[in-house]
Amino acid sequence: MREFIPPATCFADLPAGFPMKRGGALYGARIAYETFGRLNAARDNAVLLLTGLSPDAHAASHPDDPAPGWWEPMLGPGKPIDTDRWHVICVNSLGSCKGSTGPASPDPDTGQPYRLDFPELSIEDIADAAARTVRALGVERLASVIGASMGGMSALALLARHPGLARSHINISGAANSLPFSIAIRSLQREAVRSDPNWNQGRYDEERYPERGMLTARKLGMTTYRSAQEWEHRFGRARLDPGRPGAAEPFGPEFAVEGYLEFHAQRFVRRFDPNSYLYLSRSMDRFDLGESCGSTAGEALSRLRLEKALVIGVRSDILFPLHQQREIAEGLSASGADVQFLALESQEGHDAFLVDTGRFGPPVAKFLSVGW
Amino acid sequence: MREFIPPATCFADLPAGFPMKRGGALYGARIAYETFGRLNAARDNAVLLLTGLSPDAHAASHPDDPAPGWWEPMLGPGKPIDTDRWHVICVNSLGSCKGSTGPASPDPDTGQPYRLDFPELSIEDIADAAARTVRALGVERLASVIGASMGGMSALALLARHPGLARSHINISGAANSLPFSIAIRSLQREAVRSDPNWNQGRYDEERYPERGMLTARKLGMTTYRSAQEWEHRFGRARLDPGRPGAAEPFGPEFAVEGYLEFHAQRFVRRFDPNSYLYLSRSMDRFDLGESCGSTAGEALSRLRLEKALVIGVRSDILFPLHQQREIAEGLSASGADVQFLALESQEGHDAFLVDTGRFGPPVAKFLSVGW
Numbered sequence: 078m079r080e081f082i083p084p085a086t087c088f089a090d091l092p093a094g095f096p097m098k099r100g101g102a103l104y105g106a107r108i109a110y111e112t113f114g115r116l117n118a119a120r121d122n123a124v125l126l127l128t129g130l131s132p133d134a135h136a137a138s139h140p141d142d143p144a145p146g147w148w149e150p151m152l153g154p155g156k157p158i159d160t161d162r163w164h165v166i167c168v169n170s171l172g173s174c175k176g177s178t179g180p181a182s183p184d185p186d187t188g189q190p191y192r193l194d195f196p197e198l199s200i201e202d203i204a205d206a207a208a209r210t211v212r213a214l215g216v217e218r219l220a221s222v223i224g225a226s227m228g229g230m231s232a233l234a235l236l237a238r239h240p241g242l243a244r245s246h247i248n249i250s251g252a253a254n255s256l257p258f259s260i261a262i263r264s265l266q267r268e269a270v271r272s273d274p275n276w277n278q279g280r281y282d283e284e285r286y287p288e289r290g291m292l293t294a295r296k297l298g299m300t301t302y303r304s305a306q307e308w309e310h311r312f313g314r315a316r317l318d319p320g321r322p323g324a325a326e327p328f329g330p331e332f333a334v335e336g337y338l339e340f341h342a343q344r345f346v347r348r349f350d351p352n353s354y355l356y357l358s359r360s361m362d363r364f365d366l367g368e369s370c371g372s373t374a375g376e377a378l379s380r381l382r383l384e385k386a387l388v389i390g391v392r393s394d395i396l397f398p399l400h401q402q403r404e405i406a407e408g409l410s411a412s413g414a415d416v417q418f419l420a421l422e423s424q425e426g427h428d429a430f431l432v433d434t435g436r437f438g439p440p441v442a443k444f445l446s447v448g449w
Numbered sequence: 450m451r452e453f454i455p456p457a458t459c460f461a462d463l464p465a466g467f468p469m470k471r472g473g474a475l476y477g478a479r480i481a482y483e484t485f486g487r488l489n490a491a492r493d494n495a496v497l498l499l500t501g502l503s504p505d506a507h508a509a510s511h512p513d514d515p516a517p518g519w520w521e522p523m524l525g526p527g528k529p530i531d532t533d534r535w536h537v538i539c540v541n542s543l544g545s546c547k548g549s550t551g552p553a554s555p556d557p558d559t560g561q562p563y564r565l566d567f568p569e570l571s572i573e574d575i576a577d578a579a580a581r582t583v584r585a586l587g588v589e590r591l592a593s594v595i596g597a598s599m600g601g602m603s604a605l606a607l608l609a610r611h612p613g614l615a616r617s618h619i620n621i622s623g624a625a626n627s628l629p630f631s632i633a634i635r636s637l638q639r640e641a642v643r644s645d646p647n648w649n650q651g652r653y654d655e656e657r658y659p660e661r662g663m664l665t666a667r668k669l670g671m672t673t674y675r676s677a678q679e680w681e682h683r684f685g686r687a688r689l690d691p692g693r694p695g696a697a698e699p700f701g702p703e704f705a706v707e708g709y710l711e712f713h714a715q716r717f718v719r720r721f722d723p724n725s726y727l728y729l730s731r732s733m734d735r736f737d738l739g740e741s742c743g744s745t746a747g748e749a750l751s752r753l754r755l756e757k758a759l760v761i762g763v764r765s766d767i768l769f770p771l772h773q774q775r776e777i778a779e780g781l782s783a784s785g786a787d788v789q790f791l792a793l794e795s796q797e798g799h800d801a802f803l804v805d806t807g808r809f810g811p812p813v814a815k816f817l818s819v820g821w
Contacts, residue, residue, distance in 0.1 A: 193699055257684040257706035258677035264707045265669055267700045272661040274646065278699065289644040297637055297669070305630035305770060312629040314737060327565055327650065328639045328727050332734065334629035335636045355700050362704065365686060395767070398677060 081348050082176040083135040085111060085142035086169075089210040091178070101196030105185045108210045109169040109176025110134050111142070113152060114160030116216070123216040124158065124445075125243070126167040127207060127228035127235070130357050131349060133175035136167040150434040157434075157442035158223070166214060170231065171206035172198040172357050174350035180279070181350040191352075192279040198356045200227070200364040204234035208242055218244065221445065225249035225430050226397065227357070230364045233405070236381045237370055246386045246409070247441060249430045250394055252401040253374035253408070254365035259396050262301050263358045266294035270351050279352050291346035294354070296338040304393035304426035308334055378408020385415040387444040389430075389437065392420055396427040417444070453720050454548040455507040457483060457514035458541075461582040463550070473568030477557045480582045481541040481548025482506050483514070485524060486532030488588070495588040496530065496817075497615070498539040499579060499600035499607070502729050503721060505547035508539040522806040529806075529814035530595070538586060542603065543578035544570040544729050546722035552651070553722040563724075564651040570728045572599070572736040576606035580614055590616065593817065597621035597802045598769065599729070602736045605777070608753045609742055618758045618781070619813060621802045622766055624773040625746035625780070626737035631768050634673050635730045638666035642723050651724045663718035666726070668710040676765035676798035680706055750780020757787040759816040761802075761809065764792055768799040789816070 091106040111134040116123060126136055128147075137146035137153050139160075152158045158165060169177040172195070180195040211219060222243040224232030229251015236243060255263075273290025275281050315333035323329055330336050370377035386409045390402030399420055406418035421436050423429035430437050463478040483506040488495060498508055500519075509518035509525050511532075524530045530537060541549040544567070552567040583591060594615040596604030601623015608615060627635075645662030647653050687705035695701055702708050739746035758781045762774030771792055778790035793808050795801035802809050 254686060256677065257680035257686075257704065258672065260704050261668070261672050261680070261706050261710060264702065264704075264710070265665060265672070268665050268668070269641065271700055272665065273644070293637060293640050293644065293665075296633075296640070300630065300633050300637070305628065305767065308629035308633070314626060314629075314740075328643055328731055330636065331731075332629065332632050332636075334633050338633060338636070359700060359703075368686075395677065 081133070081174055082109065083111070083133050083142060083144070085139070086134055086176045087111060088176065089213040091206055091209055095206070095209075097196040098199040098201045099197040103178060103196070106171070106178035108171060108178075108206050110210055111136065111139070111167050112214075113137060113139050113165040113167070114163050116164040116214075120216055121218065121220060122162060122164050123211070123214075123219050124163045124165045125207060125211055125219050125222045126152075126158075126165055127203075127222065127224035127231040128167065128170060129226035129228055130354075130361070131345070133173075134167045134169040136165070147431070151438060151441065157438040158445060159442070163220065163445065166211060166216070168207045168210050170203045170227070170357065172203065172353060172360065174353040177206070179350065180352035180356055193352065195352070195356060198360045200230045200360050201234045201238060201369060203231045203360065204238055207231065208235055208239045211242070218242065220449070221245040221247060223247040223249070224251055226251065226427065227361055229397075230361065233366050233378070234364070234369065236383065237366060237377055240382050244384050246383055247444060248386065248388045248402065248405050249437065250390060250397050250402065250427055251405060252397045253378060253405055254367065255362050256398075256401070259301075260362045262297060262396065263362055266297050267355050267358055269293035269297065270355060276351060281351065286347070287351050288346050291349070291351055291354070292339075292342045295342040295345045299338055299341060301396040302426060302428040304395070304424055306393060307424040307426065310424070312337065374404060375408045375411070378405060379411035381409060381412050381414070383409065383412065383414040385444075385448065387417050387419070387440060389419045389421060389440065391423045391426060391429045393424055394427045394429070453505070453546055454481065455483070455505050455514060455516070457511070458506055458548045459483060460548065461585045463578055463581055467578070467581075469568040470571040470573045471569040475550060475568070478543070478550035480543060480550075480578050482582055483508065483511070483539050484586075485509060485511050485537040485539070486535050488536040488586075492588055493590065493592060494534060494536050495583070495586075495591050496535045496537045497579060497583055497591050497594045498524075498530075498537055499575075499594065499596035499603040500539065500542060501598035501600055502726075502733070503717070505545075506539045506541040508537070519803070523810060523813065529810040530817060531814070535592065535817065538583060538588070540579045540582050542575045542599070542729065544575065544725060544732065546725040549578070551722065552724035552728055565724065567724070567728060570732045572602045572732050573606045573610060573741060575603045575732070576610055579603065580607055580611045583614070590614065592821070593617040593619060595619040595621070596623055598623065598799065599733055601769075602733065605738050605750070606736070606741065608755065609738060609749055612754055616756050618755055619816060620758065620760045620774065620777050621809065622762055622769050622774065622799055623777060624769045625750060625777055626739065627734050628770075628773070631673075632734045634669060634768070635734055638669050639727050639730055641665035641669065642727060648723060653723065658719070659723050660718050663721070663723055663726070664711075664714045667714040667717045671710055671713060673768040674798060674800040676767070676796055678765060679796040679798065682796070684709065746776060747780045747783070750777060751783035753781060753784050753786070755781065755784065755786040757816075757820065759789050759791070759812060761791045761793060761812065763795045763798060763801045765796055766799045766801070
């Protein structure tokens with residue numbers, strides 16, 4: 078089993094017997110992270126960045142790894158998350174395959190990859206592991222926790238389970254729980270992987286690898302990450318070159334949008350562990366901040382103790398629809414925090430925070446620059 | 450190969466050498482249809498009903514087949530499409546597996562099912578075959594052609610290719626072409642079928658049948674037939690019974706919405722021929738009324754000769770979004786027809802015309818009752 082670890086990744090050990098919410102515990106587990114900017118003497122300028130399902134901890138370039146990161150326009154010296162001022166810690170989620178312990182990691186009991194023997198994963202476990210990592214780095218109080226997409230869920234779980242750990246919060250295209258449309262999409266993504274004979278109940282290898290299932294799963298994800306309007310403007314009804322290789326394949330790709338899905342999915346499928354994908358995907362379905370706190374989501378949000386928060390959503394997002402960010406903003410407002418809610422008009426749907434950074438940068442920069 | 454033919458289905462033969470738009474011709478082909486109500490002596494009360502991808506010709510119960518049809522609340526004596534007044538002809542699309550000739554039908558050259566030797570299918574072929582059927586039944590001029598979903602595409606193709614055949618048109622949740630989001634969804638549905646090893650390049654049988662692929666394809670369709678809002682109200686985060694059979698299957702269904710998808714998809718997969726599904730699906734991607742007419746869609750619509758039209762769309766439809774129905778209404782208005790455009794608030798998305806018939810009935814009834 079391959080892991081996919083950026084070259085400058087650092088690691089923090091989780092304590093032996095790290096408890097998992099749905100049962101079981103991890104031994105010898107670690108969390109991968111990268112840091113950007115310097116922690117000041119007062120240790121009060123740390124910002125935690127929690128990611129979506131697929132990114133690693135390499136959010137941006139830095140001296141030890143000059144390769145562009147997944148949020149390059151947003152993070153760095155003089156950028157909206159200004160590393161001249163802030164010490165940013167980006168962690169790779171527990172259960173992922175980008176350096177943190179997950180189903181592709183060796184099970185210390187056997188020395189073999191966990192595969193489906195990895196314990197059931199919850200967003201709350203991801204949050205707890207991130208909180209442990211922050212404290213292991215000598216930070217007792219974060220200036221802010223920033224989370225986008227699944228990271229927005231992990232951030233809310235962290236705030237609920239670790240009161241006082243963060244002074245403020247930026248939630249981008251996040252949600253306090255998963256709704257049935259997104260559960261259905263993820264269920265179908267998992268079904269595509271599970272029904273690939275090469276998945277083999279998680280016992281694949283590089284030769285017999287569930288590539289077809291992962292391709293379909295990633296493509297289906299992509300249909301929900303952008304918006305129909307964006308694709309209409311971008312692809313319209315443009316065709317692929319009819320003379321391209323494989324064009325005679327029955328019912329094979331014919332339209333530009335099909336070629337786009339194939340190209341981007343091909344770049345993904347061998348770089349993300351399929352079992353890890355299944356675990357993280359299911360953890361999102363199960364996330365419900367209210368249920369986790371024995372209340373409604375609104376009540377759970379109103380009990381969080383934050384000085385201020387910025388909540389951003391995108392009108393064209395079909396996966397984490399805008400009313401879910403509005404719910405977060407309203408819940409946090411009821412907590413007494415100073416909350417700003419922005420509904421952006423971007424056409425890029427759920428992925429807007431990754432590609433339409435021109436709209437996200439200014440409010441994030443402003444939030445982080447004033448009122449401290 | 451099984452066909453799935455309702456008991457009271459009638460058949461009309463297509464002429465030998467029936468030409469297909471993308472090449473090839475059919476010999477010994479037939480179109481399945483049912484009729485409702487009586488053709489009057491003047492032969493001027495005939496209404497053609499064209500269906501979506503999956504329905505058969507049994508749109509409603511009638512004396513020869515009292516089983517409820519797929520549009521039972523809309524069609525019958527005293528109903529919105531009132532068969533006391535109208536003689537309704539519902540045809541099963543060419544290429545389908547519900548009685549009309551398609552990939553599951555015997556190829557007269559071999560006596561074996563066509564499978565992938567069936568010629569490439571276009572919406573225009575479906576329209577031409579329907580027009581032939583109408584004329585074979587002694588109708589030279591239809592009072593109206595009604596089409597919903599794919600049937601809305603077929604109806605527009607029929608109007609463009611058979612000028613004068615219909616006096617009026619009702620287009621419900623239809624489109625003048627396919628946009629990239631719907632192409633992407635259908636491409637993934639086809640990919641699910643094609644990557645099932647049992648599909649076997651179309652050479653499956655009842656024992657080795659691409660059931661997994663068809664299940665995933667149908668479920669994916671269902672995520673686009675309704676709306677996220679409807680599912681939110683209907684399922685929320687309700688769970689399936691944890692004690693149900695199969696509950697221990699890794700990453701198997703856990704939420705009510707997953708059980709709903711599984712239940713309904715199971716009812717479909719053995720009742721629709723997988724090759725037929727692929728052919729019809731691809732024909733929808735390729736449909737572009739403008740391209741078919743050597744113009745833009747708007748110009749093609751403005752050249753249609755209709756006395757009047759009713760165009761209905763649903764705001765929550767993500768598969769055939771409302772702006773596509775608006776385009777049809779505007780194009781038909783430019784033709785000089787008397788056009789009424791309705792944007793319904795139904796939560797049921799693309800499927801609203803099948804389930805939220807209370808909203809569709811009154812405008813359809815009114816359109817058909819006055820101004821003739």
